[in-house]
Amino acid sequence: MASDSCAQVGLVPEADVACDDAVLASDDATVGSDDATRRYMDAAFAWARDALRHGEVPVGCVMVYSGRVIAGGRNTVNQTRLATRHAEVNCVDAIYRWCEEAGVSPVAVWRATDVYVTVEPCVMCAAALSQLGVGSVRYGCANPRFGGCGSVLPAPEGETVFQQETSRAAEAVGLLKLFYQGSNPNTAALQ
16 A cells, blocks of 8 residues: 555555655665666556556656656546546646645756656657656657657657656556557547
8 A cells, every 4th residue: 555645645546556755765766777767667657557447548657856756647538538637747737736835946846857657658748748848758668649759759859858668668558458458438429
C-alpha cells in the first residue's frame, strides 16, 4: 500500500505500491542516473496500471523537481469525457497547484522538472511540455499513432530533451495491449 504522505499529495495511486519517499528521492540516486530513471519509471508504471484498473488508456506519468516527485497522474479521458485529460496534462495541473501552495514560481520549477511517462507523449502533450520548458521527457514506448517526439511528428524544437527508455517499451506496449483487448465503453456511440 502507498505511504500516506505520498498518497495525500497524489504522487502514487492509492491502490498501488512503492511510494516511499526514500525510494523515489533517495540521496544515492541522481535524476538521470539509471537507478533514478528506473525508480521514476516504476512510479509512472504504477499510475499506468491504475489507469488500466479504471478503464482508461494505461498511460502514467510522474514529474520530478530537484530529485523529488511532486506530481503523478494517469489518463482520465474516459472518466471526465474530456479528450485533453492525458496523464501529462493532469500532472501539469498538479504542479501549478503545488507551486501556488508552496509559493514558488512555476517558471523556475518547470526548468528543473523532469518528466517520466510510460508512452511517448502525443503531439499536444509534447508541445505543451516543450513550451513549459521542462528539462527532459523520458518515455517507455513509441506512440506510432499520435507520438509527438519522433514517431508521428518530430520532437518540438527547444531545450527540452526527449528520450525513449527502450528497456521499458515492451512493458508499456503490454499494458496498452491489455487495454485494447477489451472494449472502450465510450466508443459505442461512435460506431
